[in-house]
Amino acid sequence: MDLRIFERRYLDLVRDCGRSASGFGVCLILEGDEAGAPAIPAAYGVEARIENFDLGEDGLLSLRVRGHRRFHVVRTRVRDNGLVMADVEWRCADEDGEIRPEHALLGTLLQAMMEKVGTDLAKLPPRVFEHAGWVGWRLAQVLPITPEQRVSLLQEDDVHARLQRLLEWID
Structure with missing residues (x-):
């Protein structure tokens, strides 16, 4: 998935992910929007890992991310910059057997x-x-x-x- 990052909270998130070599969660938004006030996320999502980044001609940060592992949200909180943070339980990895x-x-x-x-x-x-x-x-x-x-x-x-x-x- 390709993302364009322009809000301070998401720039902070990308910085934190780079420092800790970690990913971030992506969930369906149940209420609200991607930009502006914090949205209410679905209780299940996928950890996204940054594979590549670049600065676009418009000056916005462009990310290429790949889904890594699934999670279930246990609890959420909102940081002072508006970023929704969560405690999660990791779901088991798929047993990637053959199609029946x-x-x-x-x-x-x-x-x-x-x-x-x-x-x-x-x-x-x-x-x-x-x-x-x-x-x-x-x-x-x-x-x-x-x-x-x-x-x-x-x-x-x-x-x-x-x-x-x-x-x-x-x-």
């Missing part, structure tokens, strides 16, 4: 979508499209599903149950 036969269509669908769009993912070895967790997260990223559906996928610890939900939504 009943979900094989999803791997094929994702591969066809990537080839049609022409992304770098289309150049990956075909074997990667057989990994249940990887396919589920890529489909959650690219399918036209609601933000609430995306959050429900974050809450699901079982990769095959996650794929089953995606399959039902595609129907």
